[in-house]
Amino acid sequence: MTASAHDGVLDLVVIGGGVMGLFTAYHASRAGARVAVLEAGRIGDPRTASYGRTRSYRRDYLDPRYVRLADEAIRLWNEFERDCGTRALVRCGCMNIAADAVTPELASTYGRRSTAVMRRLGLDPEVLDRRQISTRFGYLSADEAYLDDEAGLVDVAAVTEALLRVLAQRKVAVHEGVEVAAIVDDGDAVRVTTDVGDVTARGLVIAAGHGTNDVLSRLAGCELRIPLTRDRPSEAKYYVPRPAERSTFTADRMPVTAYLDTGIYVHPIVDGVTEAVKIGYYNPPDVPRGTTGIESIAAFVDQCMPGLRTAQVSDVRDVDQCDYDLVGDDEFVLGLVPGHRAVAVGVGWRGTGYKFAPWAGRVLHQLARQQGTVYDVAQFDPARFTDRVTDPVDVLQGDEVH
Numbered sequence: 144m145t146a147s148a149h150d151g152v153l154d155l156v157v158i159g160g161g162v163m164g165l166f167t168a169y170h171a172s173r174a175g176a177r178v179a180v181l182e183a184g185r186i187g188d189p190r191t192a193s194y195g196r197t198r199s200y201r202r203d204y205l206d207p208r209y210v211r212l213a214d215e216a217i218r219l220w221n222e223f224e225r226d227c228g229t230r231a232l233v234r235c236g237c238m239n240i241a242a243d244a245v246t247p248e249l250a251s252t253y254g255r256r257s258t259a260v261m262r263r264l265g266l267d268p269e270v271l272d273r274r275q276i277s278t279r280f281g282y283l284s285a286d287e288a289y290l291d292d293e294a295g296l297v298d299v300a301a302v303t304e305a306l307l308r309v310l311a312q313r314k315v316a317v318h319e320g321v322e323v324a325a326i327v328d329d330g331d332a333v334r335v336t337t338d339v340g341d342v343t344a345r346g347l348v349i350a351a352g353h354g355t356n357d358v359l360s361r362l363a364g365c366e367l368r369i370p371l372t373r374d375r376p377s378e379a380k381y382y383v384p385r386p387a388e389r390s391t392f393t394a395d396r397m398p399v400t401a402y403l404d405t406g407i408y409v410h411p412i413v414d415g416v417t418e419a420v421k422i423g424y425y426n427p428p429d430v431p432r433g434t435t436g437i438e439s440i441a442a443f444v445d446q447c448m449p450g451l452r453t454a455q456v457s458d459v460r461d462v463d464q465c466d467y468d469l470v471g472d473d474e475f476v477l478g479l480v481p482g483h484r485a486v487a488v489g490v491g492w493r494g495t496g497y498k499f500a501p502w503a504g505r506v507l508h509q510l511a512r513q514q515g516t517v518y519d520v521a522q523f524d525p526a527r528f529t530d531r532v533t534d535p536v537d538v539l540q541g542d543e544v545h
């Protein structure tokens with residue numbers, strides 16, 4: 144692989160072929176840029192965060208800035224579906240639940256607080272009481288629920304297939320099994336030396352997940368290192384309901400269901416994608432254990448989802464054998480690498496990045512190609528981990544984008 148193999152200097156090289164890197168290449172090539180993607184392993188490796196069957200997409204954050212971004216990301220997913228002629232989203236909705244017996248302080252549950260934030264932004268989740276919940280979702284035992292119809296699941300295999308198909312159509316070279324040895328940025332162009340040759344481009348995007356600091360260490364003169372740590376759900380289980388009850392748990396009737404105060408999230412069965420209800424239990428490091436009566440998935444099913452008590456249970460082993468990339472201050476890392484006007488980095492997406500991928504890829508492409516972005520990404524600036532300050536980027540407020 145040499146720059147000449149790409150007919151001279153490229154517009155953009157992307158290091159990392161996860162969903163963030165592929166969406167960066169997607170947006171850049173859509174804008175007419177000549178792009179190459181360098182992936183150390185292989186696209187869709189089960190050990191990477193972007194491998195799986197389903198990822199939830201939702202807007203119910205406590206921080207209004209993330210609500211706006213999630214809303215914008217959904218708009219971009221819709222655009223992506225139209226552009227690629229694919230169905231990426233399973234529009235089943237996402238519902239937060241709470242039960243008095245589990246979290247007696249109902250007024251301060253995640254569902255209530257996130258609904259209050261969403262309402263302030265003009266988004267209006269449906270509110271259900273115990274009677275309405277049991278009428279519509281008879282398998283649940285909860286006192287209140289907040290249902291956002293605009294949320295749901297992303298079909299991961301469909302996304303990866305569509306991205307690779309469209310990138311191939313646009314002649315984007317996706318190189319797998321490539322080891323990056325050195326990166327030199329001379330201000331006009333970035334030369335990436337690999338074990339299979341060099342590639343030179345006007346801009347570089349680093350979206351290498353847990354490999355990000357290794358890549359940054361190869362960039363000559365780069366002092367930035369991101370304080371990344373790893374974590375993963377404590378438990379993940381498949382529940383296969385009895386055949387007679389299966390239709391109750393399919394995405395056309397069951398929304399993504401979350402009880403985030405207890406660390407639980409539930410994905411419904413999606414025909415052709417997954418044959419079981421998936422339940423994950425994640426106790427984030429900053430939330431003390433033992434604050435609710437739910438310390439396991441089995442306890443959650445017993446107390447809140449009794450309709451699954453008779454289901455067949457097994458561990459999730461075929462997917463999600465990978466870690467979240469956490470950052471100490473719990474904010475994404477998304478911006479230009481200090482001291483480099485055309486090198487952008489995106490990492491630290493925790494367990495919530497997939498839904499933002501079309502947006503993150505767009506930002507990374509704009510940063511590396513245009514040295515600025517139409518979105519306000521100041522809070523994600525990687526410069527917070529160095530003493531150096533990035534050149535000011537041209538910023539419009541996210542709300543002004545539409």
Ligand SMILES: Cc1cc2nc3c(=O)[nH]c(=O)nc-3n(C[C@H](O)[C@H](O)[C@H](O)COP(=O)(O)OP(=O)(O)OC[C@H]3O[C@@H](n4cnc5c(N)ncnc54)[C@H](O)[C@@H]3O)c2cc1C
Nearest residue numbers: 159161162163183192193199351352354492495496497498
């Ligand atoms: C178990 C689990 C469940 C999740 N659930 C959800 C969910 O429901 N909803 C949601 O929105 N998000 C979810 N997420 C988060 C989301 O999946 C991730 O944020 C997202 O996939 C991150 O994508 P990425 O491209 O940054 O990372 P990755 O997919 O890890 O991609 C990085 C790529 O870079 C490559 N690489 C590394 N080093 C190098 C190098 N030196 N040179 C070249 N390439 C390199 C890697 O091989 C890899 O392919 C979940 C994450 C996990 C782990």
